[in-house]
């Protein structure tokens with residue numbers, strides 16, 4: 001039987017913001033998500049606690065290519081691991097310049113390295129394209145790739161037995177706080193996201209593993225909350241989009257709105273800060289406004 005270990009990568013020195021999952025079965029070791037390169041040190045320390053080095057990892061399964069999930073994949077590839085990702089993610093991982101530039105437009109070039117560390121390209125012979133419902137066998141472990149767009153067009157949730165590793169399509173929930181949907185640009189798609197939630201629920205998972213952060217024992221309630229919040233945030237944003245409120249004003253108002261939501265659900269300031277590390281609210285403003293804009297023009 002395999003073991004699932006949650007590795008805390010201590011992003012920004014905080015606990016329970018970004019996870020990587022180590023799944024071990026005999027001599028087979030698989031990582032789901034790598035975190036960014038900036039937390040490489042934490043990752044190697046966490047692997048060391050299990051008696052492992054990066055070179056012991058056989059394969060890395062990525063949910064998507066955002067830096068907080070995939071930023072350190074190139075280092076594991078250099079250490080020998082195969083990197084599995086949706087086909088649309090392959091060109092970005094082999095030549096990450098465009099990915100880096102588009103993240104720099106969101107976060108600001110000056111903040112990039114401190115937040116995410118470095119990103120180098122991955123050799124073509126280490127990258128494996130994986131699409132919907134493909135079964136991936138690594139040693140005696142069999143994973144199913146579930147294409148689950150909505151948060152990112154190339155998003156994959158990984159199923160192992162009745163466990164699903166949900167990447168970001170399963171939302172963010174930290175330390176018993178509320179469930180929230182991370183909505184960064186450029187791929188947010190409400191209808192796709194809801195379809196993905198349905199697809200995951202149809203699999204009747206017993207447990208979910210969220211990259212932000214950890215194990216969820218009640219998947220049905222979790223997904224219901226996620227869908228409710230997705231609708232709530234999207235309709236809040238639609239009003240401001242239609243009123244053409246200046247973007248900085250929307251960001252301020254949305255941060256105040258989500259802070260109130262958090263307080264109502266019992267999240268204190270410290271917990272709210274962790275949510276902001278994992279899923280900055282200002283970023284969801286850009287993502288959801290873009291969604292409504294594209295929708296109005298019938299582009300999506």
Ligand SMILES: [Zn+2]
Nearest residue numbers: 064066151168
């Ligand atoms: Zn993401």
